[in-house]
Amino acid sequence: MEIRTLDPDGLDALHDLRARAFGPQSRQDWLPYARRAAGENQLLGVYDGSRLVASGSYHLFDQWWHGRAVPMGGVASVCVAPEDRGRGVGRRLAAALLELMDDRPLSALYPATAPVYRSVGYEHAGAQHLLTVRPEALRTLSAGSTEVRRAGPGDAAEVVALLRRLHADARDGGPIDRGERYFRGVLEDERVYSYIADDGFLAYGWRDGNAQLAVHRCVAGSAETARALWAVVGSGSSVAETLRACVAPHDPLLWLLRDRSTEDVHRVSWMLRVLDAPAAVAARGFPAGVSADVPLVIHDEQRPRNAGAWRLTVDGGEGRLERADEDRDALRLPARGLAALYAGIPMATLRRGGIAAGGNAADRLLDAAFATTPFMLDYF
Numbered sequence: 001m002e003i004r005t006l007d008p009d010g011l012d013a014l015h016d017l018r019a020r021a022f023g024p025q026s027r028q029d030w031l032p033y034a035r036r037a038a039g040e041n042q043l044l045g046v047y048d049g050s051r052l053v054a055s056g057s058y059h060l061f062d063q064w065w066h067g068r069a070v071p072m073g074g075v076a077s078v079c080v081a082p083e084d085r086g087r088g089v090g091r092r093l094a095a096a097l098l099e100l101m102d103d104r105p106l107s108a109l110y111p112a113t114a115p116v117y118r119s120v121g122y123e124h125a126g127a128q129h130l131l132t133v134r135p136e137a138l139r140t141l142s143a144g145s146t147e148v149r150r151a152g153p154g155d156a157a158e159v160v161a162l163l164r165r166l167h168a169d170a171r172d173g174g175p176i177d178r179g180e181r182y183f184r185g186v187l188e189d190e191r192v193y194s195y196i197a198d199d200g201f202l203a204y205g206w207r208d209g210n211a212q213l214a215v216h217r218c219v220a221g222s223a224e225t226a227r228a229l230w231a232v233v234g235s236g237s238s239v240a241e242t243l244r245a246c247v248a249p250h251d252p253l254l255w256l257l258r259d260r261s262t263e264d265v266h267r268v269s270w271m272l273r274v275l276d277a278p279a280a281v282a283a284r285g286f287p288a289g290v291s292a293d294v295p296l297v298i299h300d301e302q303r304p305r306n307a308g309a310w311r312l313t314v315d316g317g318e319g320r321l322e323r324a325d326e327d328r329d330a331l332r333l334p335a336r337g338l339a340a341l342y343a344g345i346p347m348a349t350l351r352r353g354g355i356a357a358g359g360n361a362a363d364r365l366l367d368a369a370f371a372t373t374p375f376m377l378d379y380f
């Protein structure tokens with residue numbers, strides 16, 4: 001079997017492969033995306049002779065980590081032909097995708113099943129949180145005098161700049177930046193109702209006919225704007241029975257609601273892979289008040305240049321990973337442990353989950369340095 005970027009004339013075979021793996025999809029809707037991905041060499045094919053056996057792709061995203069955008073490859077559409085499953089093709093494809101994303105410090109994906117991705121160093125890191133609430137609870141949030149206007153395709157650059165500012169200011173971990181072209185598409189989509197304020201953005205629409213409202217994104221930099229934007233959605237309470245909103249687990253909405261007790265939250269887990277450890281550490285933000293100097297040994301079969309002895313230093317909001325002599329008391333992390341640490345999973349969880357060993361003197365500092373509650377507002 002040979003793994004190579006998808007042949008340009010391979011799109012028919014890929015459409016068939018995807019239908020067998022994920023169910024039928026309109027060729028018309030899918031083709032423009034597939035052509036672009038193939039043209040940019042972001043589609044991989046696994047071939048047995050001329051037969052397409054498996055495929056996978058990745059998106060060029062940035063991902064926010066403690067308020068800084070880190071280049072990330074978002075893996076999607078991994079599929080193996082039903083008759084070729086269970087023979088290691090999926091794992092080889094996932095490993096080949098790592099090579100293809102060589103220039104990205106990070107990769108992330110939503111796994112339909114985790115073992116394939118764990119076997120090449122991804123680990124569970126964060127989730128997309130879908131909160132179901134009664135629209136009435138939002139309608140009664142007082143809108144005040146904050147000005148909110150409809151947004152259109154001409155606002156794409158402003159929306160992207162605004163979201164970048166809001167994620168940086170909040171020192172968010174996890175959300176992705178899909179750039180202006182993506183947002184132009186959202187703002188052009190007549191099924192998505194988008195609104196913009198000086199410090200906030202809302203995109204929502206209907207689900208299941210008009211039984212449910214779906215908030216794709218509502219991000220605001222102040223309580224007044226959050227109230228105003230959520231109240232726009234809540235104004236649909238006379239028609240919609242429920243509302244499903246994609247939010248952060250610590251979304252300010254949860255503190256604006258008049259009442260809270262049991263919450264209906266659906267979590268869709270995503271996994272992270274550190275592809276280039278020194279670059280990933282240098283690119284992310286760290287809390288300004290934390291200083292750490294920690295010896296580290298990384299075990300990484302797929303990415304040998306990550307492997308070996310390092311010294312991790314964090315100071316003044318910056319991190320560095322530099323080569324060092326091996327220290328007997330070093331913290332030992334497999335690639336999966338490094339990914340989970342990067343995502344702010346506490347050291348106690350890493351140790352008790354079997355993905356960290358040795359050198360526990362620095363656990364408190366590492367917890368403080370990497371602390372974040374990662375989330376995503378997009379599914380891909």
Ligand SMILES: CC(C)(COP(=O)(O)OP(=O)(O)OC[C@H]1O[C@@H](n2cnc3c(N)ncnc32)[C@H](O)[C@@H]1OP(=O)(O)O)[C@@H](O)C(=O)NCCC(=O)NCCS
Nearest residue numbers: 021078079080085086087088089090091111112113115116
């Ligand atoms: C998921 C899929 C890509 C796996 O491909 P594959 O070639 O069968 O996987 P591999 O043979 O390389 O298996 C790698 C590991 O994953 C495990 N695995 C494979 N399919 C699995 C499944 N459906 N559920 C749980 N584990 C699975 C294997 O047991 C193996 O782990 P092990 O070595 O610890 O036993 C393939 O079944 C598929 O295309 N499914 C439909 C589409 C899909 O779900 N895509 C994933 C999108 S994220």
